[in-house]
Amino acid sequence: MTYPIPKPREKSRWLNLSQGSLPLALARYLPHKRLKVVLTQDAEQALRLQTAWLFFRPHDTAVFLPDWETLPYERFSPHQDLVSERLSALWQIKSGAADVLFVPVATAMQKLPPVPFLAGRTFWLKTGQTLDIGRLKTDLVDAGYNHVSHVVAAGEFAVRGGIVDLFPMGSEMPYRIDLFDDEIDSIKTFDTETQRTISPVSEIRLLPAHEFPTDSEAQKIFRSRFREEVDGNPNDAAVYKAVSNGHFGAGVEYYLPLFFENELETLFDYIGEDALFVSLGDVHAEANRFWSDVKSRYAMAQGDETYPPLLPQHLYLSADVFAGRLKNYGQVLPDVSGKEHTLPDLAVNRQSDEPLQALKDFQTAFEGRILLCAESLGRRETMLGFLQQNGLKAKSVSDWQGFLSAHESLMITVAPLAYGFKLEDQNIAVITESDLYQYVARSRKHHRKKHAAVSDGLLRDLAEINIGDPVVHEEHGIGRYMGLVTMDLGGETNEMMLLEYAGEAQLYVPVSQLHLISRYSGQAHENVALHKLGSGAWNKAKRKAAEKARDTAAELLNLYAQRAAQSGHKFEINELDYQAFADGFGYEETEDQAAAIAAVIKDLTQAKPMDRLVCGDVGFGKTEVALRAAFVAVMGGKQVAVLAPTTLLVEQHAQNFADRFADFPVKVASLSRFNNSKATKAALEGMADGTVDIVIGTHKLVQDDIKFKNLGLVIIDEEHRFGVRQKEQLKLLRANVDILTMTATPIPRTLSMALEGLRDFSLITTAPSRRLAVKTFVKPFSEGSVREAVLRELKRGGQVFFLHNEVDTIENMRERLETLLPEARIGVAHGQLRERELEQVMRDFLQQRFNVLLCSTIIETGIDIPNANTIIINRADKFGLAQLHQLRGRVGRSHHQAYAYLLTPEYITKDAEKRLDAIAAADELGAGFTLAMQDLEIRGAGEILGEGQSGEMIQVGFTLYTEMLKQAVRDLKKGRQPDLDAPLGITTEIKLHSPALLPENYCPDIHERLVLYKRLAVCETVQQINAIHEELVDRFGLPEQPVKTLIESHHLRLAAKELGIDAIDATSEAVTVTFGKHHQIDPTEIILLIQTDKKYRLAGADKLKFTAQMEDVEMRIKTVKSVLKTLKERVVAK
Secondary structure: OOOOOOOOOOEEEEOOOOOOHHHHHHHHHOOOOOOEEEEEOOHHHHHHHHHHHHHHOOOOOEEEOOOOOOOOOOOOOOOHHHHHHHHHHHHHHHOOOOOEEEEEHHHHOEOEOOHHHHHHOOEEEEOOOEOOHHHHHHHHHHOOOEEOOOOOOOOEEEEEOOEEEEEOOOOOOOEEEEEEOOEEEEEEEEOOOOOOEEEEEOEEEEOOOOOOOOOHHHHHHHHHHHHHHOOOOHHHOHHHHHHHOOOOOOOHHHHHHHHOOOOOEOHHHHHOOOOEEEEOOOHHHHHHHHHHHHHHHHHHHOOOOOOOOOOHHHHEOOHHHHHHHHHOOEEEEEOOOOOOOOOOOOOOOOOOOOOOHHHHHHHHHOOOEEEEEEOOHHHHHHHHHHHHHOOOOOEEOOOHHHHHHOOOOEEEEEOOOOOOEEEHHHOEEEEEHHHHOOOOOOOOOOOOOOOOOHHHHHHHHHOOOOOOOEEEEOOOEEEEEEEEEEEEEOOEEEEEEEEEEHHHEEEEEEHHHHHHEEEOOOOOHHHOOOOOOOOOHHHHHHHHHHHHHHHHHHHHHHHHHHHHHOOOOOOOOOHHHHHHHHOOOOOOOOHHHHHHHHHHHHHHOOOOOOEEEEEEOOOOOHHHHHHHHHHHHHHOOOEEEEEOOOHHHHHHHHHHHHHHOOOOOOOEEEEOOOOOHHHHHHHHHHHHHOOOOEEEEOHHHHOOOOOOOOEEEEEEOOHHHOOHHHHHHHHHHOOOOEEEEEEOOOOHHHHHHHHOOOOEEEEEOOOOOOOOOOEEEEEEOOHHHHHHHHHHHHHOOOEEEEEOOOHHHHHHHHHHHHHHOOOOOEEEEOOOOOHHHHHHHHHHHHOOOOOEEEEOHHHOOOOOOOOEEEEEEOOHHHOOHHHHHHHHOOOOOOOOOOEEEEEEOOOOOHHHHHHHHHHHHOOOOOOHHHHHHHHHHHHOOOOOOOOOOOHHHHHHOHHHHHHHHHHHHHHHHOOOOOOOOOOOOOOOEEEOOOOOOOOOOOOOOHHHHHHHHHHHHOOOOHHHHHHHHHHHHHHHOOOOHHHHHHHHHHHHHHHHHHHOEEEEEEOOOEEEEEEOOOOOEOHHHHHHHHHHOOOEEEOOOOEEEEEOOOOOHHHHHHHHHHHHHHHHHHOEOO
């Protein structure tokens, strides 16, 4: 085959290629020295070719230019990560670092900021260079960076003393720059989650934070250009006012040309003149389609005075201009419809005795060598095992070059190729995983940040505290937090937390005692009764709560002891079958999902019954966890019952299970109102005689008349929809059955159980890649906002849920919507329709016969409609948190930006307002868990064992109650009677008469200080204290004396606790040690000590005094350490 290289302004066709051989031909035959630009039809194709190119030519810089992923003239800004990737790509193209660029046609038509802007605003930082922090701050702010206290996303920076944290655009990681005077001493990457440094680098490149300048000069230019270009009064335009005040709000990107005096430039200006283009598919048709799309969006955006749109030709190249500019370059036009490179059908047939027959036949017929491509290392191992079982030997090879230079006839490697091909003339064939296994190829990996662990969230309860919030002090009861104050107590400056009690009594709590403080959560904050200091009321309440906790704990332990004592069924796993089943999953698992699956399978293969709660946000792939568990159970010869709250969901699960189990000898039945009586009867009989393996149904499954032959696993989906009663009934079923519960918003009771460690708990918080969080708006109902919301969605070809939860007035609402939105096709769904009708409506909606579905909450647990990306909830103030979150999760299941509008009447209750605030605030993905924690606070946890609601809990607050419960459970487990009056954790008081605190200039953020104090106060080992010490040095620089004293006093606290010492007081003359009633000291030894060493003497019944001259605090710490050491060696009761 010849692959001619076109001269400028010429075109050459490359014939007879196939989808698979195209990337190889491009990588091989395009000239290596010039920049190649590959125009694709869409972003997916571009990404696919980029990964393939890197497989064939791993040393090239292959760049993908992403789109903004917003619609033209939309009032949303592109995602910060996308802007960062775009700037990085443009920089690489301009600086000549890029070898090949992959770009979709629509993205290539968009105009770009002028080249000098990018070049002039990019600067470098290297170690050893001098740096003026003040200058750097102003430069960064001018470049559009945000000054924050914690750096978590690209385009942010923070300054603490001589440390600058910086997350440059276009960078994977943020950097911590350490200054020595004004010289850069070191630059290290750090982790945004833990804020700890990782590894050093020598220089970093700083790109601007936006594709437009944000300094005052740019604002001037913007104002004058705006007046030139836009008719009407500029002061009516919100965007004009915002930019004049230095706010660059959402959607300001569509005013890009106004930030520059000269015209915008285009991609063609960045790539220079001698680039070579490769045009895939019909580029001009795609350009025309996009251009007409832009024009219609422009027409739609007109008439909006607050955001007047600019003419399309200011922002985009028109199709004709684009074609004209493209003409000047040489173009390769590959044709991918050729047959000769295409592989025959090689699909694995799992049903037959020889699953790999097709592959073997191909291998015999084909003269050359074959390379198999697996998606990942794990998949490679599985495939090797599978090939070996079926008598094929494949040798592993690390990369493409390795394959070309080897001689074996069948080899296997890890490569993300999408299509295979064969080249007869060169005697090589490449077969990908998707050629062998005919299911969806996995998507390209996006590395997502891991989420911090759950337990941390509980420690952070002080991080969100505001002045005036109620807190619980274990000794004194409920008071209000009034801030941190610094007090000077006889030469010792300490930070104190100020609490206010009834009658305006004030209580100062030293920060070393912060573990006694927890946030009060139980009922609404406004009407909490504060306790009186020094009255017995609090102790009474506490004692009652402790009794309650003891009884609850005893009951719980009883239940759980029964379950633990019963041995459950121990399932065996056949690896190959399991793997074959797992392959049916069309996506790659996210980290958390894989962890949850592993945990569930581990539980199943152990002898004790499983009781696991999988809490994952809506659409994060909990169903897959259930499918895998069901598979293991059924293959182990047991039956599986799946409970779902609504008939629609049962239907969807049944469909899912049937599809995935199609290749296996497994019978799936469903029980719901959709079935006729005959089908139901058959299912019931099948369950009783064991012919049905998996049954899926609503809570009908828990009725008394239902018999299972051999039930092994119960899966409860959307657990929060089942009442306490039904759950209790399930518990009876299940003393020795494995249970797997799944929910997006665990209702408080299960949440508190899981946190108390009574049930196992898996959290899935990583979103599948390419999912954006749902944008949430809370606003009063108005016809204008409804119309705008619906039209925005219909314009991009999507569908809308309109939720109206009153069946009586739903028809009136329909009429209102029909007059308001003549262009929409409206369907109605609610629970009073007959089953068949309801099902029909839902199916029609799924097939896009309607584009607006007016419905009641029947959709709350429903089928996936990936094309519906806007939900409008009328009267949102009437819903609970879990429900709102669940409803919001109906949208945003594809990678389009989804929107949720919560519409309210003018007046709503306090609680409703709080709920709406909480849901609007928790708009990142994976917020279900956080919301449940907040729900716990708004509603209280509910009695752990069942229907009795606990008043005691409201008396002492949720956190303290769970603490007591944990303590009681621990005691009972050890067989001790819980001591009701024992304080939970009073620690040794250490007085060193010298400041022990985190100074304001060392750690400026007050919440940060609170969290650190609390973390130090709860440390129980020397290692934990050291870890925090290291973190302090790492994050805030070398500690000053007060910080060192703080750390040391915690070390002393641990040492003293071991000896049962209540207090240590070290002045400049003496150290006084006070022993508590549980001390470990032998009195005779003390007398001996006093006789032998004159420096020791008794001062009262339980105090020991040691005299010494200790001027500075370091001496004091040393002396106290040596006294404790002496005491430990000599006087501890043996």
